[in-house]
Amino acid sequence: MDVLLLGASGRIGQRIANELLDRGHVVTGISRSGQVDGIDDPDFEAVAGDATNHIDIADLAEGHDAVASALGPSEGENPEVLVEMAEAVVEGMREAGVDRLVWTGGAGGLHVAPDTRLIETEEFPEEWEPVARAAIEAYEVFEAVDDLDWTYVAPAALIEPGERTGEYRTAKGELVADEDGESYISMEDFAVAFVDELESREAMHTYLGTGY
């Protein structure tokens, strides 16, 4: 596949880029500067673009089979920019005629019990609330979209650089936690889950939780 990867210079984005390239996909990696360090592969091209601008997205997406996102707000930026990005990506993809989108979301909107989402639990760290709320609002942008084949893939409650084991579990709309109640995934295994979904199209129009 020819994949347009938004946020390719980010912590998760770089791992998704490597996972895509290892599987033989061709990747155009977007960041605002057009700089993506540490990826040296003939099937990778780093290009500058602004994900809040639908015209940029339309121009960049043209000719690609799918759009993948690991976009996140910069430090100090209002997290609500995630909603602006979601809207611009949807509009730009429509303009470019590209209909497959896999988006790196947040775990906050996943259910830990039938009536309780992670963000509503007492343990949810207060400092993460603004970005978690913005990520849920970005999900709501996609939820209203039925003319694109989108999947919103969320990490576990905790995601960090780690090992690629190739093992993970998913759950539709639910937080994935292990038998001790810990919800964790390495960024490398998140990238595996993300690319598996991009290739398989198994969880269309779904908020997909990932973890061990």
Ligand SMILES: NC(=O)c1ccc[n+]([C@@H]2O[C@H](COP(=O)([O-])OP(=O)(O)OC[C@H]3O[C@@H](n4cnc5c(N)ncnc54)[C@H](OP(=O)(O)O)[C@@H]3O)[C@@H](O)[C@H]2O)c1
């Ligand atoms: N447990 C959880 O739920 C959890 C935990 C961690 C992360 N996440 C989510 O996962 C996503 C990625 O996280 P991360 O830690 O990998 O983020 P990150 O390292 O901050 O990377 C963000 C990426 O977005 C790009 N970007 C930002 N604004 C842009 C714009 N206007 N146009 C184009 N590119 C732009 C950045 O590139 P430039 O700055 O170079 O333009 C960078 O490549 C975020 O949405 C985050 O909220 C969720």
